[in-house]
Amino acid sequence: xxxxxxxxxxxxxSIDDALAASSIPWFGVRNxxxxxxxxxxxxxxxxxxxxxxSCDQPGIAGLAEVASSAYPDHTQFDPASKYFDPKSSAxxxxxxxxxxxxxxxxxxxxxxxxxxxxxxxxxxxxxKGSRLSITPVGVAEWRQxxxxxxxxxxx
DNA sequence: GCCAACGTTGGC
DNA sequence: GCCAACGTTGGC
Numbered sequence: 001x002x003x004x005x006x007x008x009x010x011x012x013x014s015i016d017d018a019l020a021a022s023s024i025p026w027f028g029v030r031n032x033x034x035x036x037x038x039x040x041x042x043x044x045x046x047x048x049x050x051x052x053x054s055c056d057q058p059g060i061a062g063l064a065e066v067a068s069s070a071y072p073d074h075t076q077f078d079p080a081s082k083y084f085d086p087k088s089s090a091x092x093x094x095x096x097x098x099x100x101x102x103x104x105x106x107x108x109x110x111x112x113x114x115x116x117x118x119x120x121x122x123x124x125x126x127x128k129g130s131r132l133s134i135t136p137v138g139v140a141e142w143r144q145x146x147x148x149x150x151x152x153x154x155x
Numbered sequence: 156g157c158c159a160a161c162g163t164t165g166g167c
Numbered sequence: 168g169c170c171a172a173c174g175t176t177g178g179c
Contacts, residue, residue, distance in 0.1 A: 129160040
């Protein structure tokens, strides 16, 4: 059982969009490190912090879980998609994705509030220059985030 | 829109 | 293998 933070632009897929579906395919990841996390380390049932990025209020917007193992991202084969990759092939797909099932919407736990919590200072998503759309979350960090969502003071 | 930081590409 | 140029991310 592992924990992850996954960024989504709410203009594309928000937590509300995700909750409206039984699960959503996490298409469009075009970064090798993020792909490798999905392909090599994610397991169905892993916990996911659903993060809204590139928007007015960036931060954690909900809780989710990994709902499948990794499989090829079909958008890489679609010339009409902005995620089309001409260098990929059906025989050896370059990009993978998992399905993610949203569990519940939370209050918006803002990036500023995350940064203000000393116990979360090592969180990968908070590191300077971090742009990875998928990052592993430590169990202590996961518990701390849940505590913040419940309104408890950080220690 | 700006820009810092990072990732990828491609010539050599 | 180096590294400059370019493209992308994402907060502000």
